[in-house]
Amino acid sequence: MNLTILIVVPLITAVLILLAKGLQQIRIIGLTGAIAQLGLAGWLLKSFLAERAAGNNTTHLFESNQTWFKALNIQYHIGIDGIALAMILLTSIIVVAGILVSWTMEQLSKEYFFLLVLLSMGAYGFFISLDLFTLFFFLEVAVIPKFLLIGIWGSGDKTKSAMKLALMLMAGSALVMVGLFGVYYNTHTFDIVQITQQGIPVGVQKFFFPFAFLGFGVFAALFPFHTWVPDGHASAPTAASMFLAGISMKLGGYGCLRIATLMPDAAHAYSWIIIVLATIAIIYGAFATMMQTDLKYINAYSSISHCGFVILGIGMLNKTALNGAVIQMVSHGLMTALFFAAIGMIYSRTHTRMVAQLGGLLKAMPFISTVFVIAGLCSLGLPGLSGFVAEMTVFMGSWQNPDGAYRLATVLSGASIVVTAVYILRATGRTIMGPISNEHAQLSDASWNEKLAAVLLIVGILVIGLAPFLINHLITPSTDAIMLQMGKAIAVK
């Protein structure tokens, strides 16, 4: 099958939305498109596994490679490995959920759904690209919709947050651009596959790795470039927050992963820096979260902490840790999306996100509260939910590294699970439990679309949490290939 369809479907959806009349049509079109995409992703998974079962062990499946800009040797080269596929599945789930939760978006609904779909298109394109140029292209495609979504439909100091987010992400992509140029002029191609085959001179790697990695790091909320995360998430409308945390922060993680595999020597040389930054992000994010009083800020800061695990896993540069990083990306995507969905539902009813002003919601809205608790438990790593699998894999992976400093980093990151427990339980205890205020007592519980969205995400979380071997089977061959290739690259030097 040709993967381009993954971009085409959202594109068509977007166009149809532009042509549609009235909220009803628009949202139905949007939902249909999203579901179609979800179906596609599922089918993709099926055929992917079929291929693998048939013994097709090439790193990337469903490759197709057209020349785009012949003069500059820029290819439109697409293909997926297990990791990309996992990301695509994640994206498609979150898109459906996001469209469901914004079902009743009245204000400028056409533009709203259009931008959502556009953003998702960028993500899909990003994940299927095997060419750094297209990768970069789609990376930036996904930025501007965020700016508009936050700036137009956001809450609070929305324009400022939107501007900060857009500028920081653009700065990130500018850094990425520099890195990509470096790669291009030392390999004369943007094609990831070719580059991995021919390798990059060590000196070049050492010079350009920081640019590319930090550039993507900005997207992945790498300390200290994370400051767009809290404001951005807090100001964004619910669906946008879900997309932001669930999808676009994953762009960063995925990019970091790819860069690390493209420049293995540099990755090894700088891994200690990466790990230091990641560890800081984990601890720092956790403690910062502990001090927040706004639910969205709590979740945003916890995202910083959780994405730290992704970077940590990548920085450890061994197979298990990489697995962990990938699983953590997926898990965190689902979990945060779920969390934001719950917060959005609460906010839309109580019109406040302040922990102090809430309480005892379990009485008034049991479903939403349950969703909230599940998201919380997932985030503090309860076995049976995806968070546990991801974090444990990262820990196991990073412990493989006998170096004392790395051990210390692991232990410190491990300590964050306690802090996580603290802030999650504080939030839950004060919003879901405790006495309920009278004006909140009469509020209604989730509507069908919200329920559907939540259930969708929860199913995802449970599947990973209860049957991690599935996702493990999916991504392990890819991580194996990556480690093998990196090993080769190191050996060559």
Added chain:
Amino acid sequence: MINNLFIQLRQEWMLIAILFILLFIKLGKERSNENIINFVNLALLINLGAGFCCHSAGELFNGMFTTNTLIVFEKDLLNLAVLLISMQSYAWLKNSQHVIEFYLLILSSLLGMFFMISSGNLLMFYLGLEMSTIPLAAAANFDLTKRKSSEAAMKLILSSAFSSGILLLGISFLYGTTGNLSYSILTAHINGNPLQIFAFILLISGFAFKISAVPFHLWTADVYEGAPVAVTSFLSVISKAAVLFTLVNLLYKVFTPLAASWYWILILLAGVTILIGNLFAIRQDNFKRFLAFSSIAQVGFILIGISGSSQAGSASLIYFVLIYIFSNLAAFGVVSVVSALSGKEYISDFKGFYKTNPMLSWVLTIALFSLAGVPPTAGFFGKLFLMMAGAAKGNYSIIIFAALNMVISFYYYLRVVKAIFMDSNENPIQKLEVPTVSKIAMYICVAGVIITGLASVVYDYIYSISIGL
């Protein structure tokens, strides 16, 4: 010979014909402005076709006039741009009592550019340059009643006269040191001795003045602000483009012996230009002024591209100019419509613009995104390819510098978008009745902005016809 005279000079002939027809119309009885405008637009369209009609290369008047596919293409770009401008300023032209004169000036200036682009000789180059400048200075004054307009015209004519003085000094020294004026022979005599370098620097300064590179840019903002929108867009897009084409031609063909020095000159100019342009653009509230500084910053990026001095370098330049025509003219189109119909020219007036004029808002937004270089608009590709061409030299410090400056530029472009979509305004610009012609022009621009980037054939074609060092 005669045959060539017609084939190779076809675009120029067309323009001259239009000029004279306009003159006769002027001398004849009154015609309604609409007819005149439509006639000119039609004629320009024909001329555009004429550009594409048949392939021609060669030189006339032993080298005073040279042409080839690339040059024809460049002329076509300029022609297209003029067409778009005249379509967009429909609303403004309809009510001015000097339509014919305006067209006479604009078109003769365009003619001058044509001769400048295909000049094979410093004399022709100088003539073309002056011919493209002097009428514009007059045209800049066309809002006869506006104080700003005459001030702008004054500033333009004086500084351009000064710059042409400098330029001439340079040319004279070149002549003195080489004894020749025609490019083909010039190159052989260029041996970077101090006087020649000095002459070259004078020459480059003249160019830098026309493309408004820092520190020769100071006239730009004032003139842009004061002049009528049509003239402003003409200045910002067309005259810049023409001079850039000529510059590349000179640098790559004639001054090859000095490549080492002009690379660094370009890099220096580029760095300063980007920085200063951005820093000033941040603070502007007048839309034309804002676009002026943004275009200055753009020129910086263009210079980086040129400095690559490879085939990719010139290709990316032409490609970017094409994109720049579309995006900048889309922006100016909206501005000109708004200022013609509501007289508002300030960014702060555009607050809440989306509520009243969604179509114009989207056009403006897409244009700004393209200027900022955001995918999927073509500006992304244009800017990226310029930077790539520059990076080919392996001098990454300037690339990093430019990349960081891109962030600043994002800030001020997004600022406008913010004003349009997000800021509230108690009395926004009322709903505007955009003339169909202008609408068509804007749609063309938007289509160009979208297609030019994604459809790689455009770039590949340009690359195939463009020249390297």
Added chain:
Amino acid sequence: MSNYLYILWIPLLPLATFVLLGLFGRKYLSGIAGILGTASLFTSTLLSFVAANQYFFVDGKVNGVFQKIVAFKYTWLEFAPNVSIDLGIIVDPISVMMLVVVTSVSLMVHVFSMGYMKGEERFATYYAFLSLFTFSMLGLVLSANIFQVYMFWELVGVSSFLLISYYFNKPSAVAASKKAFIVTRFADLGFLIGILILGYYGGTLDIGLLIERFTSVHSTQFLSITTASFLGASMLTWGLTLVFIGGAGKSAMFPLHIWLPDAMEGPTPVSALIHAATMVVAGVYLVARMFPVFSMDEAALNIVTYVGAASALFAAVIACTQTDIKRVLAYSTMSQIGYMMFALGISKNGGENGLGFMASMFHLFTHAFFKSLLFLGAGSVIHMVHSNEMKDMGGLRKLMPITHIAFLIACLAIAGIPPFAGFFSKEEILTAAFHENKMIYGIALFTAALTSFYMFRLYFNIFWSKEATTTAHTQDGHNVHHSHGEGPWVMKLPLLILAACAVGVGFVPFSQLITSDGAALETHIDMVFSIAPVALSVLAILLAANLYKKQNEKPNKVAAAFGSFYTAAHKRFYIDEIYLFITKKIIFPFIGQPIAWADKNIVDGFMILLAKTTAKISESIKGLQSGKVQNYALYFFGGVAALSILFIYLWK
């Protein structure tokens, strides 16, 4: 090797119940939730008895030694080749014993709750959580993989959290649940790192393999882990200690015990199940499970011993001063678990020296019954009095005879009076202690005395003391005793059954069945030896009777005599205050807030500063664009001059 796969159903049935009730309980099954839960659990109980029977008396023993049988194994998550989390079922003496304990106690609690929780709004949810807990606990005891232990460990913690905070709109309950979870989580961190260490050096997470590799002195794994050292202690010590910290957290060992008393905020049957019989002994079980490895490392064992002993004594002292009956029970639990711990600590692996191990398990077994009985008894008391405070009770023996009898039996059992169950297990422990370590023996003896004292203080305060009719009024004033009787039969029945157990289980030939190495162990109760402890207990009981049988001023006098020590004990030696101080006064203000502040002002501030600086610069250079065309010409000239000088003179 016969098939034990049906054991899989023992945990799965409660799980099914949980899912069923969790999804549809609120709406549809509210009525029959109790029946449903109880029924499914009854089945599991039967199965576990079947299993026990089959294992102990049919085919568990192969030439005199009970085998470790891995009945089921599924690779759940593979980290690296042969390093993986396997969901498995191990069948060996202690796991089977725990199966029996957990299922039967849980069954009792299920039954009891049908009466106790009657009319609760979230009745179904309650049973769902109860089933979830049972499932997790069973999964824990059946684990063959140390990471599986950790998983169910966490699950147990969460279900305990959910059950404690069952009365979710009661702030104290919420606080208690949070405290319980966070403290245990903190301990679990140790456990996790311990697992990482052991797993890394052992090259596997499978308990059987780990034991095999770490107990053979010449295996590469053993050498590597013992040679590698950190801060002077070998990695083996570190690993085991950290694992033990995990256990200590769950088993409320000093100083990680603070959550246990507060956990009494939960419904009393829950306390009976979780905080008396099952979850709190998980720590002991964990150490027992890893015991062969522990026995390879003296240092770790010593830590176990002294922590256990300290906790036992410490808790007993506090228990004497508490007035909330559930808190008294909680501290007594802690003290008993301390017993089990140091019993393990002083034990050796295998043979005669394995007495401690066996004794500890035995005590775990007996304690489960009489302690849950105590809690259920307290439950029915509270159910009648609607209060936890001793001062609201007294003279209840007439009003609730069955509870009275059951409670008395339990007290005797825990006091170690023959022939009640507690006597036997305690005797074994004391014997072991006596042989291994005299000092521990002393502590144990004293603790035993204290135990009998506070238990009977409790007993007399509830059932004797002041006369019921006069003091039957609770805060709300109306006479509650006659509001309803002793409760429905579903509440009485468990009491009776458990009372029977409290008498009977002492006679189980434990040493034949459950020992450190699976081989039977010859033990005999030495009458002479047991004189001392029994006598002490009796004296303590008499003292308690003297003080509390009739309402009088003596207790206060005694308290006054102890003075500040009494106050300290009453205030639980201020451990909670210390914790509060550390969290509220150190971590929040000195770590949390600074970081939050820094993020707002330094990290983010830097970004904002960049923007501001840019704006400032652009403001400051606006003079360049002066509007005077002459200056423009000047700058032009300047540019030319600069370029010329640069490129003609400097740029050679």
Added chain:
Amino acid sequence: MQDIPLSQILFVSTALFFIGMYGLFTRRNLITMLMSIELMLNSVNINFVAFNKYLFPNNLDGLFFTLFIITIAAAEAAVAIAIIINLYRSHKSIDVEDATEMKY
């Protein structure tokens, strides 16, 4: 006349050029600024003619260049003066300092 070296003529032209530039910088009256510019252009003319005569007599490039410069200078002057007069109409002054509405 051969004993006057080229460099001296060039000196005259150069000096004249910078005199004109000085005028441009200092004069505030637009017309006088224009005059200064004329001086600059003339100096360039001198250059061309001198080069043509002294160095490259074989053809007349420099001479023709001068011719065209003169013509264009005339045109430029005409337009400039027209603009100045228009400015005078609107500003009632031809002082360059008065025409600084647009700045920053």
Added chain:
Amino acid sequence: MNISSILFYAIATLILGAGILAVTSVKIFRAAIWLLASLVGIAALYFWMQVEFIAAIQIVVYVGGIVVLIIFSIFLTQHSGKEMESPARSKKIFSALAALLGTAFVHNLIVHYQGFAFNSANPFNPNVAEIGTQMLSTTSHGFILPFEVVSILLLAAMVGCIVIAMRPTNQTITHNESNL
């Protein structure tokens, strides 16, 4: 030191002196007259260089055209004899320095350039006839194209002037045409 060199120095002094006065004198009308003088001096220099044709053009266009134009515009915009406000001293000094240094710099470049040291042997005496033929020839060094182009340029300039300075500046245009 022969007559021609004396003549040259005289002309040079005239040009430069008149030029300096033209850019410094405080009375605008005098400034115009000094400009005229300087331009005449330049014409004289052309005569001295025996390029009479250029000299003639110089006289006709500049003296006859531009200066007159300028003087007219002065009449239009200024009342003669009124002194012009002088610029700030600092600016004066700076500009003077700039001009001096510039002169020194360029002259230094010129004198160090060997190419100017020796003059070409061939004589240089173009007569009007060949100038005319070359002007209109299309062969090598023929200037027909620039000639045509410049005519269009003048046309455009004329149009511009008409529009901008409508009624009062008709004479501008007539002068323009006289240049052709």
